[in-house]
Every structure is written in structure tokens, then in C-alpha cells.
Amino acid sequence: ATPSGRNQVFLPACRPSKFIMSLFRHLKYATRTEMSVYDDCLTQSNNNADVLLQCITDSLQAGQVSNSSNVNDWFFIFAAALVFFMQAGFAMLCAGSVRMKNVQNTMLKNLLDTCGAALAFFSVGYAFAFGGQDTIQGNTFIGTQNFFMYNIPSYSFWVFQFAFAATAATIVAGTLAERCQMAAYLCYSICLTGFVYPVVAHAAWSNNGFLSAYNPSPLWGTGMIDFAGSGVVHTVGGTTAIIATFVLGPRKGRFYDSRGNPLPKPTPFPGHSVALQMLGTFILWFGWYGFNPGSALTISSPTVDNGKVASLCAVTTTLSAATGCVTALISKLLWEERQMGEAKFDLSAAMNGALSGLVAITSGCAVVQPWAAVVIGMFAGWCYLGGSSLLIKLRLDDAVDAIPVHLVNGLWGVLATGLYADPNLIENAYGRSNHAGLFYEFGRGRFDATLLAAQFVGLLFILGWVCILFFPFFILLNYLGWFRADSLEELVGLDISYHGGRALNTETGERQYEYVEAFRKRQGLRRRNRLRHHASNRQEATNGNTEAETAIGETERNTEVDSFHEDEISVNEWVA
Numbered sequence: 001a002t003p004s005g006r007n008q009v010f011l012p013a014c015r016p017s018k019f020i021m022s023l024f025r026h027l028k029y030a031t032r033t034e035m036s037v038y039d040d041c042l043t044q045s046n047n048n049a050d051v052l053l054q055c056i057t058d059s060l061q062a063g064q065v066s067n068s069s070n071v072n073d074w075f076f077i078f079a080a081a082l083v084f085f086m087q088a089g090f091a092m093l094c095a096g097s098v099r100m101k102n103v104q105n106t107m108l109k110n111l112l113d114t115c116g117a118a119l120a121f122f123s124v125g126y127a128f129a130f131g132g133q134d135t136i137q138g139n140t141f142i143g144t145q146n147f148f149m150y151n152i153p154s155y156s157f158w159v160f161q162f163a164f165a166a167t168a169a170t171i172v173a174g175t176l177a178e179r180c181q182m183a184a185y186l187c188y189s190i191c192l193t194g195f196v197y198p199v200v201a202h203a204a205w206s207n208n209g210f211l212s213a214y215n216p217s218p219l220w221g222t223g224m225i226d227f228a229g230s231g232v233v234h235t236v237g238g239t240t241a242i243i244a245t246f247v248l249g250p251r252k253g254r255f256y257d258s259r260g261n262p263l264p265k266p267t268p269f270p271g272h273s274v275a276l277q278m279l280g281t282f283i284l285w286f287g288w289y290g291f292n293p294g295s296a297l298t299i300s301s302p303t304v305d306n307g308k309v310a311s312l313c314a315v316t317t318t319l320s321a322a323t324g325c326v327t328a329l330i331s332k333l334l335w336e337e338r339q340m341g342e343a344k345f346d347l348s349a350a351m352n353g354a355l356s357g358l359v360a361i362t363s364g365c366a367v368v369q370p371w372a373a374v375v376i377g378m379f380a381g382w383c384y385l386g387g388s389s390l391l392i393k394l395r396l397d398d399a400v401d402a403i404p405v406h407l408v409n410g411l412w413g414v415l416a417t418g419l420y421a422d423p424n425l426i427e428n429a430y431g432r433s434n435h436a437g438l439f440y441e442f443g444r445g446r447f448d449a450t451l452l453a454a455q456f457v458g459l460l461f462i463l464g465w466v467c468i469l470f471f472p473f474f475i476l477l478n479y480l481g482w483f484r485a486d487s488l489e490e491l492v493g494l495d496i497s498y499h500g501g502r503a504l505n506t507e508t509g510e511r512q513y514e515y516v517e518a519f520r521k522r523q524g525l526r527r528r529n530r531l532r533h534h535a536s537n538r539q540e541a542t543n544g545n546t547e548a549e550t551a552i553g554e555t556e557r558n559t560e561v562d563s564f565h566e567d568e569i570s571v572n573e574w575v576a
Contacts, residue, residue, distance in 0.1 A: 071300040076156035082290020083163035087114050087170060089283030094174040096276025097400040099269065101493025102178045108499070109173050109182070113189040117166040120194030123148055125165060126158055128198035133207045135216050140208040142199055160294065161201070164233055165193040167291075171237030174400030175245050178269075179252075179490050182498060184483045188244070188473070196469050197236055200462055204232045211458045213430050222435040222451050224458035225421060228295035228313070230363030230413030231462050238407025239466040242396065247474040248483060250397030252490055266392055269399070274347060281351040285321055288358050292317045292365040296429075309429050313365040317358065320365075320377035324357025325350050327381030335385075349385065352401050356384040359409040364417030366429045368437075372420035376413070383408045414459055418452030 041055035091110040095103050117125075124147060131143030146152050169189045176185065203209040204226050207216070213223035226232055250256070253267050271277060293310035329350040337343040357377035361368075368376065387404025396403070421437035435441075441448040477483040489497035 068300040072298045073154070073156040075294070075299040076154075076160045076297075079290040079294025080156070080160040080163045082287050083160070083167065083294065084287075086163075086167060086284050086287030086291070089280045089287055090167075090170045090173065091280070092276045092283060093280030094177060094400055096273040096278075096280060097174060097271035098177045099493070100272040101495055103272070103495065104499045105182075105494035106173070106177050109177075109180075109185050110170060112182075112186050113169040113173060114166050116186055116189040117169050117193040118162060120190045121158075121162045121165050121198075123194065125194045125198045126152070126161060128195060129161065129165075129201040130157075130206055135207055137208060138217070139210040139215070140202070140206075141210075143202055143206065143208075164201075164229060164291075165197055168197050168233045168237040169193050171234065171402050171406050172241045172244055175241040175398045175402045176248060177399040178494065179485055180244075180248060181482055181485050184477050187477065187482070188240075188470075191469075191473060192236075192240060196240075196466060197232075200232050200236055200465060203461060204458060211454070211461065219454050219457070220435070220450050222432075222454050224414075224454050225367060225417050225426070225430070225451065226363045226414060226458065227366045227417075227429065228292045228362045230359060230361075230410045230417075231458055233410075234359045234362065234406040235410035235414070235459065235462050236466055238403055238405075238410055239463055240470055241398070242403050242407060243467065243470045244474050245396050245398060245403070247471075247478050250395060251399075252487065254397050255395040262395070266395075277348070277351060281354060284355060285358060288317055288321070288362075289314055292362060296366070305428070309366050312425070315370055316361050316365045316368060316373035319370055319373040320357040320361035320380065321354045322357070323374045323377030324360070324381040324384070325354035327378045328353025328356065328384055331382060331385055348401075352384055352388075352405055353381040355405050356380040356409040359406055360413035360416060362410075363413040364421055367417065367421040367425045369420075369422055369425070372416075372422075376416045376420065379416070380409045380412060383412050411459060414455050415452070418449075418455035421451060 087110065091107055094106045094110060098106050126143075126149065127145060127147040128143050131147065132145030133143065149155075149158065152158055169192050172188065172192075173185070203211045204224055205214065206212055207214050209215060211219055211224040213225050215223055224231070251269065254269060255266050256262055292313040296306040296310040296313065298306050299310060329345065332346050332349045333343055336346075357380045360376050360380035360383070361373055364376070365373075384401070384404045387408035388401050391398055391401075391403060398404075417437070419437050419439055421440065423433035423436035423440055426436060427433040435448060435450040435454075436444075438447075438449050438452050474483065485494060485497070
């Protein structure tokens, strides 16, 4: 210690190599890890200082790489958990938006699409989306390796991508609520997550996708920028939903009366619990902080500052959701006051406006400035209101307004990235910025719509791919009678018809109970018919019956058949 109070190190008068060896002998007592590295390297160096230094440097670098990999794996799992928790948000939102007689059925469908997505993505979905991706083989239409997770490079990456696939499947659940059969829903869920969605994810996110911005030779030098999935997840789910509801048709009494004549004004079917809807909205907003910031993919990298990228995603996600909520709420308030002379704060518009802002910002959350996120969220609120009104005019029944939230704002979000993407932020996220958003290109003094054109091409591919596959798929399900629930089952509620729930008086008067009694009578007739059929088969298979016994049995069966048909005709006439 010098008089000035500062510590100084005095080098001994010896050769540098001897000093280094002496220094490391003291360093080995610093920590247990350093002692282990030193001892291992000392054994390999044979008292050669240069070899010892190189060995310690390599060991410390290897440890740093290992720690970085572990941090990134933890980041993936944490983000995947947040995205997966969005399933609870979708379940609460759907449960609160349907009538009480369909709550159990809606909840089970949300659970089943998660389970179906896991099995489909495990077997073929991940392989089609990311299997065998590299930077050598160029563009490919679909992945060809890692089926059933064989030789998969990262388990944490699989979990993260599975959560995204399950989200795309869940979007359709609310649209088809209260009238879709269970088997059809499970079939569509497996088909979407096993083949339809993976092809889109491969095209937009794989290193070998022809639309991917991660491709070494991206489309037109820029590729489609869809950072977290406005197009890949939400447009795919929304397009599937609008095709499904078009083929399935509206709920009974929503747009048409019992004779099939159009109603002059659609009948509102309000959900049974606004509290569940609000809970679902907040859970989804919370899960979006894994959806968007998690798409940075790494949080610990020596070359790329992905921490700043993830932080920006969280900021833009918050601002867009908040702006979308306020915009939808105030705009509908002013519109209804102008049209009806009475102001009304619509909670449903506020919740769906927030979700619309979240969907719209998902594509460009890492490449737009906070002020642009506010603009995107504002237009997202208007897009939701316009899309919801258009659905009613087209008589397309969407129980939870998933189509205007996910499809309309998924389209807007992808196009907005082509308008507002900042070149500096693109450089941070993708490592190049030769083509920026159209408005920034104007600031550069040129009209360069390359990025906007790439975004448009990506949307055309997504819409075309989903429509080509799912239109015939749903038409086939409908033709086979596997798609729509029976009319009487729909009237009494899918909870009773599928889950044996008790009758709940969700309608005024005794009409609901009359439907339930008619349904139970028909179920009883069907059970009698099945039992009679089995008894008839057993009787015919029995040998040794006398002709008299056979004649008597035949007479009794004919009598029961006539009685059954009379009862069935009476029930059908009453229902009609």
C-alpha cells in the first residue's frame, strides 16, 4: 500500500514465464472452479506457460458458451410457459362468451386442441416446420427431418414452437362454439398443427423458407418480417376460423328464424360471464410478454444484443394493446351516441380492442419505434370495429369475435410492418437493413416498397395455402355429417348432449325444459332401438328355438318397431 492509499503490484525480478507460473499457483486458491481449471490445464501443460495460458483461455470460453446456452434454454422454457398460459386465457374468454349450457363443451375443446397440437407437433409438425434446417441447402417447401423428435437439436426450442402451434389451433375454438361436434374439432386441430401451420412456419421462420427473413438469401434481399407471428399464427388461425364458420353456418336463431327466413335484426347471444371474459383478456395480455419478447430466441449472445430487442418488444406490445383498447372503446362510444343519441361504454369492444392491438403489433414488435406501436394499435382498434360490423352484415356467426381480432388485425399487422419498420431496428434484429418500411424509405429520399411487397406476398401465400386445404376439408366433414351438432342437441346445449350435464334454465319460460325433455325422450328411443337390435342378433344366433317361439319373437319385434317409429315421428314433428 502506497502513501496515497492505492494498491500497487510490484513484479518480481524474474523471467515472465516463471512469474506467470507463480501467479497461477496463487490463482488456483481463488475459487473451486478456477482451481479445477488450473489443475487440469497444469497437468496438460508440462510447466509450459504458453500452453497453460491457451488451455485456461479455451476452458473459460467453453464455460461461457455453456452458460450462455443454459441461459437461452431457460429463456425458451420461460417464454414457452407464458405462451402456453395463454391457453387458459383463451379458455376463460370462450367460456365467458358462450351461454351457460355450453360452458363444459367449450372448455373441453380448448383442452383437446392443446393435447391434439402436442401429439401432432411431436410426430410430424415440428419436422415439417423446422426439421433439418440449415444455411446450405437453400429454399425448401417443407422440413424433412426430426420426425417424432428424433435427433432434435433443442428440446427447449420444440416446447416454444409447440406453444405457438397450439395458439394457432385455439383461435378457432371460440368461433365455432355452441354448434360444432367434438370429433370434427379434434380432427381439425390435428390437421392444422400437424401440417397446415408447419408449412407456413417453415416458409416464414425456417432458415430454408422462401419467405423467411432468416434465410441467407431472403426474398428480394429482405424477406417477410413477421417477428412473432401476426401472419404465421394469427392470420392462419383467423383464416381457418372464417372458412369453418362459413361452412358450418350460424347458431340457431342468430340470423334466421325457425323456418330459415332472414331476421330483420340479428338476435344477440350475450355470454353468461363478463368476469370470465375480462379474466381471459388479462391472461392473454400477460402471455403476450412471452409471445413477442420470447421471439428474440436468445437472451445471452456475445455478438447480438437481444436483450434490447426483447425489451423493445415488451414496450411496443404494451403500447399497442393499450391504444387499441382505448381507440375501440371511445370510437364505439362516439358512434353509438351519434346513431342512437345515447352513449354507452362497451366493455366487449374495449377487451377485443386490446387483443386487436396485441395481434397487430406481433409482426413488427422488434422493428418499430414506440410511437409507431401507438399508431398501429389505434388502427387495430378501428380494424376490429369494422371487421365485427362486416361479419354481421355477411351473416357470419363468430361467438367471440375471433375473426376481426385475429384475421383482420393479423393482416393489418403484417402490412404495418412494411410501412413502419425502422432500418436501425431491423439491423439490430436481423443483421441487415437494406430495405426498411415505406415511410422510412421516403425519409431516405427514395420510393422503395420492397419490404411492403414482401409482406404482401407472404400474406397471399398464407391465405392461399389455408384456403386450398381447409375449404375441401370442412366441406368433407360437413358432407359426412361430422361437423355440425344435431339441431336438438344445439337447442338443449352441448353440455347436456355431450357431457350429461343437468338442464339449466338459461332461457325465459319453460321452453328450454321442453327441449330437454324432447332430447331425453329421443335418446331413450335410440337406446331402446340399440338394445332391441342387439337382442335380435343374439336371438338369431341361438340354435334350437322352436318355430312357435321364433314366430312369437318376430311378432313382438314388429310391434316394438311400429311403436318406436310412431314415437320417433311424434318427436320429430314436435321439434320441427
